[in-house]
Amino acid sequence: MKAPIRTICLLGGLLAGLHAPAQVIARYTVQAGDIARYNSIVHIRLDQPADTEDLLLEEVAGKKRVRVAVTAANGVLWWILEGHTPAGAQRSYELKKANRKLSAPPVMVVTDNQRALTLQQGTQKILQYNYAVVEPPAGSDTVYRRSAFIHPLWAPNGAVLTNAFPNSGHRHHMGIWNPWTHTSFEGRVTDFWNVQKKEGKVRFVKMEAVTSGNAFCGFSARQEHVAFLNDGTEKTAIHETWTVQAYPATDNGKRRLWDITSRFTPATAEGITLLQYRYGGGFGLRTTPSFTAGTSQVLTSEGKTRKDADSTRARWVKITGTTPQGQAGLLIMNAPANYDSPEPLRVWPENMEGGELMLNYSPTKMKSWTLTNGNEYTLTYRVMVYDGDLTPAEAEAAWKDFAFPPVVRKD
Missing domain, CATH: 2.70.98 (Beta-galactosidase; Chain A, domain 5)
Structure with a gap:
């Protein structure tokens, strides 16, 4: 019976997290400049050091939000500007403090x-x-x-x-x-x-x-x-x-x-x-x-x-x-x-x-x-x-x- 109880507890924690909006820590804009980009590696120094499992990064395009893989190390936040980004374009991101530690193993x-x-x-x-x-x-x-x-x-x-x-x-x-x-x-x-x-x-x-x-x-x-x-x-x-x-x-x-x-x-x-x-x-x-x-x-x-x-x-x-x-x-x-x-x-x-x-x-x-x-x-x-x-x-x-x-x- 231990395994089902554990599953229920995790599900309850997840549902509780869904009802509590995550706190926005920072908003970022990434500018392509005059170069067409493809899967660019980008980074920025955080105001305060943080653990990766405490952070949630989303790309924001109008009402659409897409979760982005991120790694924080030595006070710097890293992610990939996925796909093609035309020269002159810019993309927007929101960094949030996760409601609960993200426990999935890293890729x-x-x-x-x-x-x-x-x-x-x-x-x-x-x-x-x-x-x-x-x-x-x-x-x-x-x-x-x-x-x-x-x-x-x-x-x-x-x-x-x-x-x-x-x-x-x-x-x-x-x-x-x-x-x-x-x-x-x-x-x-x-x-x-x-x-x-x-x-x-x-x-x-x-x-x-x-x-x-x-x-x-x-x-x-x-x-x-x-x-x-x-x-x-x-x-x-x-x-x-x-x-x-x-x-x-x-x-x-x-x-x-x-x-x-x-x-x-x-x-x-x-x-x-x-x-x-x-x-x-x-x-x-x-x-x-x-x-x-x-x-x-x-x-x-x-x-x-x-x-x-x-x-x-x-x-x-x-x-x-x-x-x-x-x-x-x-x-x-x-x-x-x-x-x-x-x-x-x-x-x-x-x-x-x-x-x-x-x-x-x-x-x-x-x-x-x-x-x-x-x-x-x-x-x-x-x-x-x-x-x-x-x-x-x-x-x-x-x-x-x-x-x-x-x-x-x-x-």
Whole structure:
């Protein structure tokens, strides 16, 4: 008899809630500006921090009201401007305090197996962040042991788009990662990318936040660039925090956006200089071995391909290829506010390692960057994973929406 009693109590609470109007906390207007929008990601800071389960967001169009999925995290409210929004249009929303906590499980979730976080939509995996040390293949030097990287990254069709510990020549390639290669730290040139040189390495430090919700799921993780000194000791050179957010799939589950932001500061009073070099930092990517020169295509916003994209600048770069699960790919976009944006690219030539691909948005490929003590620096990238392919026009539209987001105002 316990189950029926519980059902009656829940129904009674629901009916009571229907008779009590929810309190309006805020009204918002979202303006598309001069860009046509499609499933735009929007956010605004709340006047008072609140838990997602206490909030109810509705889109208001005349007498019509439509419930909107929302996530509140760190005092910021996030939601999706669903569907098409023409240039020049605006949409209206009301945020209410729910009469009762909304107890339905979130759609976008983070699972933790005590070694890695996996971002998921329901049971569909999106990406995995490895915070525990991952061992390299048997027989490899222990110097390749590594934490603080993303792998696997999955396409919507389930294909793995990344690779880690790929071979004996480039064991240090780790899915999606961003160590700086050529730096000047306390009078010594230090390489954090090529760990086999035993000069430095990036490590996970602590998990700062994990968020599940209906508008996104994600995490913030603290990492550090550690220099190995000549006397056998170690010294932290850079403090860094990765913030990663993944959003619900669109286009019948065939496309998905996720964001990664790196915020970093020098760890010492002397600071550190990220010296000009042909690769390093930014957004590093080692793609699946299924993507070779014969099975994949690279295209940048400037019309460059794998043959001529290296050392050119690009607002976005698109990689599409054949996988065991079918055609899939990813679009990587760099933010206009990033250092030396549009950032230069390092793209492996077609004859590297059987045609496999390493690609790197490298902010210091063309000029150095001095980081001074007391200042925080930021690099932000948006990634779209997709089944099939994207047209260049679709890629450009996605970048414009990322670079120049809709304006959200509180009325």
